[in-house]
Structure formats: C-alpha cells, structure tokens
Amino acid sequence: MEKGKKQIVMSGIRPTGFLHLGNYFGALRNYVRMQDEYECYFMVADLHSLTTHPDTKELKGHVHRVLAENIASGLDPDKAALFCQSHVRETSELYLYLNMLAYKGELEKTPTFKDKVRLQPDNVNAGLLTYPVLMAADILLHRAALVPVGKDQEQHLEIARTYANRFNHRYGDVFPEPQAFNFGQALVKVPSLDGAGKMSKSENQNATLYLADSDDLIRKKVMKAKTDSGPTEPNSVKPDYIENIFLLMNLVSEKDVIEKFESDFNNCVIRYGDMKKQLAEDMVKFIAPIREKAESIRTDEKYLKEVMEKGAEKARKSANATMEKVREHMGLVY
Ligand code: TRP
Numbered sequence: 001m002e003k004g005k006k007q008i009v010m011s012g013i014r015p016t017g018f019l020h021l022g023n024y025f026g027a028l029r030n031y032v033r034m035q036d037e038y039e040c041y042f043m044v045a046d047l048h049s050l051t052t053h054p055d056t057k058e059l060k061g062h063v064h065r066v067l068a069e070n071i072a073s074g075l076d077p078d079k080a081a082l083f084c085q086s087h088v089r090e091t092s093e094l095y096l097y098l099n100m101l102a103y104k105g106e107l108e109k110t111p112t113f114k115d116k117v118r119l120q121p122d123n124v125n126a127g128l129l130t131y132p133v134l135m136a137a138d139i140l141l142h143r144a145a146l147v148p149v150g151k152d153q154e155q156h157l158e159i160a161r162t163y164a165n166r167f168n169h170r171y172g173d174v175f176p177e178p179q180a181f182n183f184g185q186a187l188v189k190v191p192s193l194d195g196a197g198k199m200s201k202s203e204n205q206n207a208t209l210y211l212a213d214s215d216d217l218i219r220k221k222v223m224k225a226k227t228d229s230g231p232t233e234p235n236s237v238k239p240d241y242i243e244n245i246f247l248l249m250n251l252v253s254e255k256d257v258i259e260k261f262e263s264d265f266n267n268c269v270i271r272y273g274d275m276k277k278q279l280a281e282d283m284v285k286f287i288a289p290i291r292e293k294a295e296s297i298r299t300d301e302k303y304l305k306e307v308m309e310k311g312a313e314k315a316r317k318s319a320n321a322t323m324e325k326v327r328e329h330m331g332l333v334y
Contacts, residue, residue, distance in 0.1 A: 008318075009038040009181065010144035012045040012085065012135070015062035016053065018210045019069045021287075022190040022199035025251055030148060030183040032074035040080035041142050041315055042070070047085045048134060051127040052120065064298050067307065069211050072294035081318075083311030085138065090319035094326065095130075095137040101166045102133045110155060136160035139178050140167075142318045146181035154180060171329040174322070191248065193225040195241030212291055215284045222280035227272035235266050245272075249279050252286040 011031065019028070034040055044063050053059070063084060075082060085091060107113060107129050116128050127134075135156050139147055140163070147157055157180055164175035190199045194207035207225075209218060226241040238246065242265075249258050257278060264270040297303065327333055 006037065006039040007146055008041070008142055008144045009034050009146045009148065010041040010043070010139050010142050010178075011148050012043040012048070012138055013066060013070070014045045014049050015059065015066045016049055018212050019066070019073075020190075020199050020211065021209045021251070024073055024211065024290075025188045025190050026150060027148065028070065028073045028075070029188075031070075031080070032076075034148070034183050035076055035079040038146065041144065041318070042075060042080050042082050043088075043138060043315070044084045045135075045138070047091070048131060051125065051131055052116065052123075054123070064301070064304055065212075065294075067304055068294045068298035069290075071297050071307070072290045073211070077307045077310060081311045081314035082307055083315045084308050087308060087312035088141070088315045088319055090316065090323050091134070091137050091141055093323060094141050094319075095134050097326065097330065098133050098137055098140070098163050098167070099130060101163050101170070102130065104129070106159075106162075107132065110159070112152075112155065132156045132159040133163070136163045140164055140175050141322055142315070143174070143176055143322055144178050145176045147178045148181045148183065167326075171326075171331075174325050174329050188251070190251070191244035193221055193244075193248075195226045195244055209283060209287065211287060211294060213287065214291075215288060218283050218287060219280040222283055223276050225276060227276070230270050230272065231265060231268050234268055236268075238265065242272075245275065245279065249275075249282070253279065253282040257282075 011027075013023075013027075031040070031042060044066050046059060046063055049059065049062075050056070067082065067084075070082065071077065110132060113129060113131065116131075117124050120128075132155075135153075136159060139157075139160050147160075149157060157178060161177045164177050168175055191197075192199045192204050192207040193209070194204055196204070196207075199208040206221060209221060213221070225245055227245070228239065228242070231238075246258070246261070249261070261270060261275050261278075264275075
C-alpha cells in the first residue's frame with residue numbers, strides 16, 4: 001500500500017424497509033467511526049432491489065429514506081462518498097465482465113439464491129442468479145480491501161473474492177481480495193423485544209424498534225417485552241428474555257441506572273415494570289433526535305440530490321480509475 005494512503009472501505013445497503021436499532025448498532029454506528037480513518041464508499045443498492053422488487057413506484061421514496069436515515073445517524077457526505085448504485089454506470093460494465101468469470105453452477109448453489117427461488121418462484125430472473133456478481137462489481141469497482149457486512153452477506157463476499165482472484169489470475173493483478181471488516185470490537189447484536197432472535201427488517205415488527213418509530217410506539221413496544229415475576233434466589237442466572245432487556249439498556253441507558261437494576265435483580269427486588277419504563281424513556285431519548293433529523297432530511301429533496309451528486313462524483317472518479325486498468329488488462333484497448 002502506498003504510504004499515507006487510506007485503506008478503502010465499501011459497503012451497500014438495499015433500499016427496502018426501514019432502518020432499525022439492529023442496523024444502527026450492528027452496522028451504521030461502525031460506518032460512522034470509519035469515516036475519518038478510511039476512504040469510504042457507502043452505497044444505496046437500488047439495482048439490487050430490482051431483483052426482488054421490479055415495481056419501482058416506491059423506489060425513490062425508499063432511496064430517500066435510507067439516505068436520510070444514514071445521514072441522520074452520523075454518516076457525513078463530506079467525509080464518505082454516499083451514493084446511489086445506479087448513478088455509477090461503470091458498475092454495469094464491470095458486472096458484465098465479471099459475468100464471464102461467473103459460473104452458472106456456482107451461482108445456483110448460493111444459499112441466498114435458493115432462498116429467493118423458494119420465495120419468488122414466479123420471478124427467478126437472471127439478475128437474481130447473478131446478484132452476487134453485481135455485488136462483487138460494487139466492491140471491486142473501488143478496489144476496496146475492507147467490506148463491513150453482516151453474517152448474511154459473508155457468502156457473497158466470498159464470491160467477490162473468488163472473482164477478484166479469477167480476474168487477477170486470468171488478466172493480471174488489478175484487484176485486492178476484499179475482506180470482511182468489523183471496526184474495533186465484535187459486532188453488537190441487538191436482541192428483539194420478544195426474546196426470540198435479533199431485531200430484523202422483515203420479521204417480528206412489533207419486537208423491533210425502528211429509527212422512524214414515534215415516541216408512543218417505542219413506549220408501547222418496550223412495555224410489551226416479555227418478563228416474569230422476577231428471581232427468587234439472589235444472584236440467579238438471567239433468563240434470555242431478561243438478559244435481552246439488560247442488553248438493550250446497555251445500549252442507551254446511563255451506567256448508574258443499569259447498575260441499579262442489576263443490583264435489584266441480584267437482590268430479588270427488581271420491578272420489571274419500572275425497568276421497562278426506564279428503558280422506554282431512554283430509547284425515546286435516543287431515537288427521537290435521529291428520527292426528527294431523518295425526517296427533515298428526507299423531505300429536503302434538493303439537499304438529497306446534492307448529496308447523491310457529490311457522492312456519485314467521488315464514486316465515479318474511483319470507478320473510472322479502476323475501469324481503465326480493467327480494460328487495459330483485459331486487452332480491450334484497440
Ligand atoms: N447485498 C447487500 C445486502 O443485501 C447489499 C450490497 C450491495 C452490498 N452491494 C454491496 C454490501 C457491496 C456490501 C458491499 O445487504
């Protein structure tokens with residue numbers, strides 16, 4: 001690596017659904033921390049969403065929302081390149097070249113493809129099959145070394161590594177091998193409020209706190225979290241659903257508040273009603289400012305347009321530099 005040059009980070013988020021606390025603590029907060037130390041490319045994957053959502057009536061609104069929620073959570077368009085996938089046409093060119101290095105048999109074996117076939121048997125389009133090729137193009141286009149993604153995307157990243165190596169082997173070294181990346185500590189998992197699994201975009205919406213939830217909705221969801229009548233033995237092991245409430249408190253509450261409830265639990269005098277009320281208020285205090293900021297950004301189309309233009313310009317510059325190398329190495333310069 002050249003001296004003084006920042007390492008390149010790239011990631012994408014599909015514009016489907018609303019962002020929730022799991023996205024925030026599991027991913028977004030880390031992206032925000034990366035902005036200063038890395039050259040970051042963060043993208044709204046609108047083309048990927050076409051593989052599952054061919055109807056584009058609501059796409060613009062979703063793109064705006066996702067961008068607004070990301071900026072409200074701390075992503076800074078002056079630091080990172082925040083852009084929309086379809087604004088960088090070079091992606092499609094690299095996608096085409098990578099398709100010649102992608103084997104049908106391999107793609108058909110990808111578990112996410114098999115899942116989608118099951119979910120949408122009437123729309124098994126080629127874009128769905130080559131979803132990982134497009135994702136590899138997103139990453140390799142910037143010659144990114146580091147890709148912050150959740151567990152569910154690790155297989156796609158593995159495929160991107162395969163194509164990087166295949167390309168390099170066939171045409172000469174252009175791409176670094178992109179690696180999964182957690183910034184600092186291990187990824188935070190945000191448990192859902194019903195004690196089952198983690199907060200998620202599509203499942204258990206009543207047990208997931210979204211950045212767009214109103215104060216009252218946050219209170220209602222938190223108060224519904226599962227509890228019991230409390231421990232009867234001092235210093236008991238916490239049942240999962242109680243441990244989860246403590247985990248959530250750890251994300252948003254003050255230390256002394258958490259210590260009080262820990263000690264109440266250990267002394268068998270905990271009142272879960274009070275604990276949930278406290279958690280609800282602390283969640284409201286945490287989420288409300290993000291929600292309000294996101295809302296004012298979301299409705300400012302002029303600002304969003306500027307952000308996307310600036311981001312796309314940065315992304316295209318990096319993409320062009322890569323594509324010149326790609327064409328040259330492939331012998332497509334006549
Ligand atoms: N496939 C990713 C997801 O579903 C989104 C994505 C698209 C992405 N392109 C990417 C993630 C490039 C990381 C890098 O979440």
